[in-house]
Amino acid sequence: MSASVSSPQNSNSAAAAAAAAQAVAANATASSASATNSSTSGGSNSLASLSSNFNDFLNLLMTQLQNQNPTSPMNTDQFTSELVQFTGVEQQINTNGSLTKLIQLTQGDEMLQASSIVGKTVDVNTNQLPLQNGSATLTFTTTAAEPVSIAIYNSSGQEVNNYSVQATQGANTWTWNGQSSSGTTEPNGAYTVAIYGGANGATPTAVPFTVQGTVTGVSSQTAGTVDLQMGGASTSMGNVQQVVN
8 A cells, every 4th residue: 555655645745744843843942942941840841742742743754654655765865854853852852851850959959048047037128028926127228317108008908007207318127016007916927018208298209128027938839939938928039138147
């Protein structure tokens, strides 16, 4: 049966195989680039997709060899080109596997480094204010002595309290005792804070600040990052400005 396949059919089959191989190779390159910037889970999905394409390409190549016209075999240069593309896909699969392992190893190292500051106090660039043991501290900086407004919100977005503070020029430290505007004591957890400055009558402007908290744990995220827990608050390890003690 295979000998009855005509030369034009063989030519079309070869052209289709070459086009498919180019598509597979292009997909392999895109998958490899995606793996370097995605999570470990995303990298695994890309690798599975690439492996599937690799198997499809192999089946296509074997079918092409089985059905070519023996009296008019595939051009040697074209066949060699397809084998080169075939090898390229295999190399991309191996590269993706290596990148996935590298991401896992890197994340493991970050976890070990982050665990060394558990129990220590850190300054973090985040608007999540951790109330721990009934106390929360933040540091803000103003370019001049001026009144500032500090608003604290709960997880539902409701304002818990609002304070007016007279700031001095430069760095200022402020501590919240967990009291709400009604005089009740709020539970430990994560709160959102906003600070605005400006003299009376002036347009309020946001004041830069950092929050302070004690690290109670670390966790690995699917995006390949490591987060710190400060009681009920969580933030990326990259937001840490300094370790206080």
